Amino acid sequence: MKSLVKKWAEPGLWLAEVPEPVIGPAEVMIKVQRTGICGTDLHIRAWDGWARQAIRTPLVLGHEFVGEVVEVGSDVADIVPGDRVSGEGHLVCGKCRNCLAGRRHLCCATVGLGVDRDGAFAEYVALPASNVWVHRTPVDLDVAAIFDPLGNAVHTALSFPLVGEDVLITGAGPIGLMAAAVARHAGARHVVITDVSAERLDLAREIGVSLALNVTEVSVAEGQRMLGLREGFDIGLEMSGRPEATREMIANMTHGGRIAMLGLPSSEFPVDWARIVTSMITIKGIYGREMFETWYAMSALLQGGLDPAPVITGRYGYRDFEAAFADAASGRAGKIILDWTS
Template identity: 80%
Template sequence: MKALVKQKAEPGLWLIDVPEPAVGPGDVLIKVLRTGICGTDLHIRNWDGWAQQTISTPLVVGHEFVGEVVDTGRDVTDIKPGDLVSGEGHLVCGKCRNCLAGRRHLCRATVGLGVGRDGAFAEYVSLPASNVWVHRVQVDLDVAAIFDPFGNAVHTALSFPLVNEDVLITGAGPIGLMAAAVAKHAGARHVVVTDVSEERLDLARKLGAGLALDVSRTTIADGQRELGLREGFDVGLEMSGNPAALREMIANMTHGGKIAMLGLPAEEFPVDWARIVTSMITLKGIYGREMYETWYAMTVLLEGGLDLAPVITGRYSHRDHEAAFADAAGGKGGKVILDWTA
């Protein structure tokens, strides 16, 4: 089968022939239809410091996908050939304290699809049945392909109550854009998104942001004044990993405000801990999705009319992966999809 492989310990990805994945007794074999390009995939392609420390070559990359089940292991009873499925990309041990307590998203031994084991940028992928999500209601294939990052957005956005709250989102990348749509759909009063890309800020407005600020020209405090907010934001969703973004968010939160952090900083940086303490601000780190409560929430949000179509701005054949990755790395659009049937 064809697969997009990190074949060598150097920048680049290679579309080559590899063996089809094996299917164990508890596994599901899936014919991949479409995949989404993630920031993790960009790191691996660029072969940056994180990738060099994390990735063992050769490796089939990719973890965002939708596909059709073509075979199941002998112990799989609730998934059948023909089912349309996506996959939870975090494979957990099932034996640690958190796994045994039902907190699988907190497993310390998590292995990432397309990071610690062969992934989904291929014609076929094999996953344990426990990691397979069957789409039992109709869903657009492009949207189904990005359930993984959509789940990150949902997990972050729904970490704290949003009804009638004023929400600040720093970072209008694809997950920040989806978080804006979720926050508005979930009943937030004001949704403010910040970035430095006017193209992405335009997307934020389409996805539900009442105010989209270019922070290279306008401050968050200016945005507060424009909206008539007197005490600051109630909920912050930090999606950028940018030190200045978090510092500005903290400075513009109300007393007792709550911040969920998904953006991953490249290195340590200082923040105003005195402000966090005296303003009694809650900080919560987010990684991945709650298994599988977030997946239920994603499905229900879509059934309830949440429209993610504007977040998908690039569609390519898998054969045109170089152009697709260049698009995704450009920092101006939303999600980029690879079609494995074209």
């Protein structure tokens, strides 16, 4: 089958023929229809410091996808050929304390699809049935393909109650943009998002944020004044992984403010811990989604009118993956989709 492979330990990706996966008794075979390009995939393609440490080649990339079930193992119930499905890309051990307590997203032995094992940038992908999400209600294929990153956005945005709150989001990448849409939908009073990309800030305005700030021109403190905020932001959603963005967020939180951090820094950096302590700020780290509570929340939000489709700005056939990855890496695009049906 055709797949996008990290063949060698060097920059680049290769479209190659690899054997089709073989499923076990508790697994499902899925014919891939659409995939989303994630920041993780960009790191692997670039072969940066994180990728050199984390990835073993050869590897089929990809963990954001939608497809159709074509085969199920003998032990699989409630999933049948023809079902439209997405997949939870974190495969957990099922045996550790957190797994046994139902907190599977906190598993200490998580294996990542398309990172630690072959992924979904291929014509077929095999996945444990326990990681398959069946779309029981109609959903657009492109939107279904980005349930994984939408789940990151939903998990982060809904970490704290949002009704009537003033929310600061640092980083207007695809997940930051989706988090802004979720925050608006969930009842936040003001949603402010920051970035340095004019194109992404324009996307944020289309989504309906209160302010989209280019922080090379307008500070977060100035944004506060523009909205008439007197004490700072109630909720912070850090999506950029940038040290300066995190420090700016901490400096503009109200006393007792709460910060959910999804952005992954490339290295350690200092923050003002005295400010965090004396302002009694809560900081929560977010990795992935709650299995499967976040997935239920995503489906419910979509049924309730949430529309993440404006975040999708590029669609390419998988053979045009070089152009698709260049678009995704430009810093100007939203979410980029690869079509595996043509």
